[in-house]
Amino acid sequence: MPAVKDQAIVLRRLDYSETSQVLVFLTRDHGLQRLIGKGIKRGTKKQYAIGIDLLESGHLVFVKSTQGEGRLGTLTEWRQTQSHLGLRDNLQRWYAGQYAAEITTAMVEEADAHPDLFDALMELLAFLAAGNDPQEGLVRYQCALLRTVGLWPDLTRCVACDRPAPEGRAAYFSAQQGGLICRNCQQMSTEIRKVSAAVLTGLREGKWEQITIQSALNLLDFMISHIIGRPTSLSKLSLEG
Ligand SMILES: [Zn+2]
Known part of the structure; x- marks a missing residue:
């Protein structure tokens, strides 16, 4: 399987073992991807030694599962470009970001590309991180999500x-x-x-x-x-x- 490169936002993370995480990403061109990051938490001096955090965004490289759709692919590279720091120092903004991640994970089909939705979520995270009213950002995102999945x-x-x-x-x-x-x-x-x-x-x-x-x-x-x-x-x- 060839490696795939894309931009992505971390929607869910689950510690899988001492050294691994299972992550759900919204990628820009490959939709939702559930990937296992092996060795990501290992305490080496690599830049992501502490693991990958929720709602950060960046560039990823992954390999799809050879067992077909619905199986975990493998994350081979992650380079964080934005941590959306402003999200993390206010509980309301943090909950708002988590809510957006939650409804996205629940409503979007796996591997179904929606670049506009990716852009809308990036916009929301920036909006929240800048200290704006979480409710306003969320309503706009709910609208974008419902339209994207055809359930407006x-x-x-x-x-x-x-x-x-x-x-x-x-x-x-x-x-x-x-x-x-x-x-x-x-x-x-x-x-x-x-x-x-x-x-x-x-x-x-x-x-x-x-x-x-x-x-x-x-x-x-x-x-x-x-x-x-x-x-x-x-x-x-x-x-x-
Ligand atoms: Zn009627």
Whole structure:
């Protein structure tokens, strides 16, 4: 198997043995890659002797498993280019970065390339590291992720009966059905949320105001949790205030 070079962000890391780590990377041109880094933690004088850290980004070289897709490939080289230091000295920003990594790992298919999503995540990490409002960065990233995987909710009409949703009005949202539900159809669904007109406008136009961000973030998280079939760690972010 030939070696593959790419840029990558570390989404998950697991200590595998005294000297190895299993890492999940979002690469720019090769999508999600689960790789084993053998000897990475070994205490030599090499630059990555202490191991590879979560949410750092850099250049990697890896070899795909000879046993086919779904098996762990092997990381042969890692050169960190950014540690996004500003993420690490504030708990809210750190949780925000972890949340982005968590939903990315859960929603993106392995080895499915999404360069735009890679760029969006790099942008988010830089945004967070610079000390900006985590919620604003996360809403933008949730939108990018849902669009990338083709699961952006339909906010223009009732997804059950096709009736157009009037602009400037609150509406009911169904995570299960992936969009808005009109008053006539809403009894058909048990998991619905009411969404204010301001939040809907923000989501439709991608424009955020401080007052709508928290609700938009929670609504998209509600949708994402439904898709991945479990609650996310977003509550950590809100609770710690
Ligand atoms: Zn309807």
